[in-house]
Amino acid sequence: MAGWIEIRATGPADAKDAASAALISAGSPGVLEETKAEASGRLVSFSRWEDETAEEADDSTVAALKAYLPEGAEKKLKDVSERLGRIDWSVATSFLKETDWSEKWKKGLRPVRVSRKGLTIVVKPTWNKSRRKPGEKIIGIDPGMAFGTGGHATTRMCLAAILWLSQDKKLPAAPHILDVGTGTGVLAIAAKKLGFKKAIGTDIDKVALKVARKNARLNRAQVTISGTPIESVKGRFAVVAANILAKELIKLSSPISGRVSPGGWLILSGILSHEKEKVAEAYSKEGMRLVKAYSSKEWTALVFLSPKDRP
Known part of the structure; x- marks a missing residue:
């Protein structure tokens, strides 16, 4: 079954917009922001996921984003990781099954x-x-x-x-x-x-x-x-x-x-x-x-x- 590379990027909050733009331009159909603002996750669409359950740094100067690339897009992942690194953002990745992504998307x-x-x-x-x-x-x-x-x-x-x-x-x-x-x-x-x-x-x-x-x-x-x-x-x-x-x-x-x-x-x-x-x-x-x-x-x-x- 096809799946998705889930990217979790963290870095300075004042560079959040630039990080979001980089992830979108790499081909992610959505960029999800992790925050404690709401009691449950809600996909606002395209640029933000509001999710209280996410572990968020206490320092308000740090932001965390999630993005998704299709399985096999390792070159795009490498390129966007380097681009994010230039604005002091770090990247961690995991694999997400298609069904898992679909249910998260629909729920929000x-x-x-x-x-x-x-x-x-x-x-x-x-x-x-x-x-x-x-x-x-x-x-x-x-x-x-x-x-x-x-x-x-x-x-x-x-x-x-x-x-x-x-x-x-x-x-x-x-x-x-x-x-x-x-x-x-x-x-x-x-x-x-x-x-x-x-x-x-x-x-x-x-x-x-x-x-x-x-x-x-x-x-x-x-x-x-x-x-x-x-x-x-x-x-x-x-x-x-x-x-x-x-x-x-x-x-x-x-x-x-x-x-x-x-x-x-x-x-x-x-x-x-x-x-x-x-x-x-x-x-x-x-x-x-x-x-x-x-x-x-x-x-x-x-x-x-x-x-x-x-x-």
């Missing part, structure tokens, strides 16, 4: 709600049987090992931005959306639920593509899921959303910006607060105008407008 996921002007987007795991209430748009997600359960701040801020655009009549009739790095497909599915005519989600991760297609079917959402890299995507869109790491956002600033229609909107997330200036600068150079920003703890999402006279 809870419905997430993003509300505005009487409308609520509810993202919940498919095994949660809570019923829809008036004013709710329900999205059932089976995350598998892909990112995007709605619980992480980066995803919530993207959902809030899409809701803002759709409610405040900032979009043309029958708008199209492109979701770059779609993960579970949650943003593309949400857009369809909010009335977008066409939604396309792209990802270069084969696992994510499989998960996103499954979730589109579960939600009966006509969403196109594609493995085409952003550099090769054709056409322009009223909205482009990209919830990926800041380093990738900067590297892909030209092709991502190039997919936004003149007068269209660009939503960028996955940005640590100290990285937002660099991301904003990269997209400003592409002719995009920053008009709105969201923040949640250490994370930031940016919303840009493409000028109508932009080529």
